[in-house]
Amino acid sequence: MRLMAIGWCFCALFFFYAFVLRVSPAVMVDELMREFSVGATILGNLSATYLYIYAGLQIPLGLLVDRFGLRGLVAGACAICGCGCLIFASADEVFTAYLGRAMVGAGAAFSFVGALNMAARWFPSRFAILGGWAQMMGSAGGFVGQGPLSLVVAMFGWRNANVGLGIAGLVLAILLVFTVRDPKTNDEGTVHSVWNGLKSVVINIQTWFATFATAGLTGTLLAFGGLWGVPYLMTMRGLDKPEAATLISLIFIGWAAGAPFFGWLSDRIKNRRILLILGTGGAAVMTAILVIFPWISTFFLGTVLVLQGALSSSMILGFALVKESNPNEAGGVALGFINTFVVGSGAVLQPIIGMLLDARWNGLLLDGVRQYGAEDYQVSLIILPFVCLLSFISAISIKER
Secondary structure (H helix, E strand, C coil): CCHHHHHHHHHHHHHHHHHHHHHHHHHHHHHHHHCCCCHHHHHHHHHHHHHHHHHHHHHHHHHHHHCCCCCCCHHHHHHHHHHHHHHHHHHCCHHHHHHHHHHHCCCHHHHHHHHHHHHHHHHHHHHHHHHHHHHHHHHHHHHHHCHHHHHHHHHHHHHHHHHHHHHHHHHHHHHCCCCCCCCCCCCCCHHHHHHHHHHHHCCCHHHHHHHHHHHHHHHHCCCCCHHHHHHHHHHHHCHHHHHHHHHHHHHHHHHHHHHHHHHHHHHHHHCCCCHHHHHHHHHHHHHHHHHHHCCCEEEEEEEHHHHHHHHHHHHHHHHHHHHHHHHHHHHHHHHHHHHHHHHHHHHHHHHHHHHHHHCCCCCCCCCCCCCCCCCHHHHHCCCHHHHHHHHHHHHHHCCCC
């Protein structure tokens, strides 16, 4: 079992790596706008390409896991991530950049589902807590992809930073090859049984309630923390990029601390629904404060950012609820199904906010970069608290077994 534990750790490290890549465009906004001469809408779509591909592959990957197991799939996916980073780093035009981000998204699609399935197959009694720890690793990646990566980009440039990320992905892929295994007792399902598993997941109303409750939280995090939060704070508070990125990284510190706590506490009190209700409601309040009162003191702002991340990390309970609401033999596709919407919500919200910003743009350019005002950001981001509110309503509707 020691090798299996090491394999799970490397799967969680893969999710850490994938999250660094997920949020990395947030610290390259000006550079990418200038390099490719694009506005907020195109940049939002470029960033969200990762999320489009990631989300679209979740159900097929869940079917593949249920059919063929984990071995080989996770390592290959990580290698695709690394190659995508190298292509993105070499891009001379937007099309090539889209291709690189699409490859990164395709590879990263296996990261979280891989860690969750490794936990479900080898350590089923510890699924919620291990899911929380995996989410903590992802959150740590979100932190590293903000302030620390911003400094790397400032020192070496966005292209060299992505080259380094690509090499790291290829090294991790080699480690995954030698450590990820499937249980010998794991029977590969037939095509018919796998599709029946997908059908049972889709027609289960509890799957949908847990999915929507979770997706609103992650969509808000990916839209704000993963892309628009850094330029928002730069504009609203007059900060430079490393300062704004460091503040945004507090969201991921809160997320990292909250995810294993929610997993542990839900196992202890045997009630996931009530904690998800508290998390979604609290996240809605914290997000509203961030958008409506951006000029609060730095200490209070930092506290709100940490709390927003911590409360949003209750989304890990949605995965446990979906797993527990569906048959064991449909575990892979159930986790893939919810992750489709979890990541897809960010893929939708990132470009929507970009479009709202472009709709309010007054034509001002600075060094080839479109400039948006404080009011533009507030009006565009005000949708996020309402998204969290929809998560809250969905959480209330859940009936836990």
